[in-house]
Amino acid sequence: MRHLLTALAAVSAFGAITAHAQEVVVIGHSAPLTGPQAANGKDNENGARLAIDELNRQNIKVAGKTVTFKLDSQDDQADPKVGVQVAQNLTDRGVVAVMGPYNSGVSIPASRVYNNANIPILSVASNPALTRQGFKNIFRIGASDEQLGGTMAEFAVKTLKVKTAAIIDDRTAYGQGVAQQFEQVAKANGLEIVDRQFTNSQATDFLGILTAIKGKNPDVIFFGGYAAQGAPMAKQMRQRGLRAKLLGGDGICSPDMGKVAGDAASIVYCAQGGIALDKTPEGREFLKKYHDTWRTDPQVYGVNYYDGVKLLADAMVKAGTTTDKTKLMAQLSKEQYKGIAGTYSFDAKGDLVGAPTTVYVIRNGFPVPYAQ
DSSP, rough: HHHHHHHHHHHHHHHHHHHTEEEEEEEEEOOOOOSTTTTHHHHHHHHHHHHHHHHHHHOEEETTEEEEEEEEEETTTTTTHHHHHHHHHHTTTTOOOOOOOSHHHHHHHHHHHHHHHTTOOEEEEEEEEGSSOOOOSEEOOOOOOHHHHHHHHHHHIIIIOOEEEEEEEEESHHHHHHHHHHHHHHHTOOOOOEEEOOOOTTTOOOOOHHHHHTTTOEEEEEEEEEEEHHHHHHHHHHHTTOOOEEEEGGGGGGGHHHHHGGGGGGGGEEEESOOOOOHHHHHHHHHHHHHHSSSSOOOHHHHHHHHHHHHHHHHHHHHSSSHHHHHHHHHHOOEEEEEESSOOOOOSSOOTTTOOEEEEEEETTTEEEEEO
């Protein structure tokens, strides 16, 4: 009997050691999973889950412990108030870091909650105001409005050789930010802004705005907003007989744009952060893995969320911790991580250094890199 008890004690002790040598790390995710932008939010979640599945198969070790990663994904509905509630919820649940939020209008107020809790966030939200708050917990894993809007302004002048432009934005932090940067760089390059109009992120009827713009006869219209509004806008530009091309940032640079706009998507030119995935072996491999796993094609930032989770895991391994968020953020700030969409390193504000941007056109329903 004594031998049996000794053996059971040994088994129990071994089990305790084994359990101690394993650790579950929960990463939060905040994005619109319902509503007009759900396709983008789900795309980001898919990219993050794909990375987590791969990491878990690799048996990553941090400070000698095998780590199992899990994703706590929550729907912020692209609503700032809901996003703050999600931030508080994820904070209360003890997540080690957060992927997102996706929208600038959500990221800016939510980032204050995460900053107070010392939780790092890795977001593609592009409004420059996000990283100008002086927080040390923000790491932008996509291009900023300055890069996206500026790229399209230079493209309009130097490649399309246009002389006049009208601007519409949806009054969100993202839409206003990218439109403002387009306008600033456009004017600096001699492009005349002939009209400035506004809509909202729930609108679907733009005929009144487009009628007003048609009278100014611009060469291009720049839209600061998302595909949910950009797609019907492109169709209505055709209906109103506007000759202008429709330009925008990453918010309209998605398969959903082509799916909804149909033939009218042929007038769309847009900028997206990162390199064209089909131009590199790693990018083509990612596209295949994503499609094989989710039976759909990626939208815009699924690859950045995939890279972002891998970047986060790399920082944990190098920092030797999954729990000390101060050490984790210090390591993130000095990362030089080569991902699928580019190399991730950050300046003192948390902006992505040298973020590449690519101009796309919509062909056969999908964004393809513009080729002169």
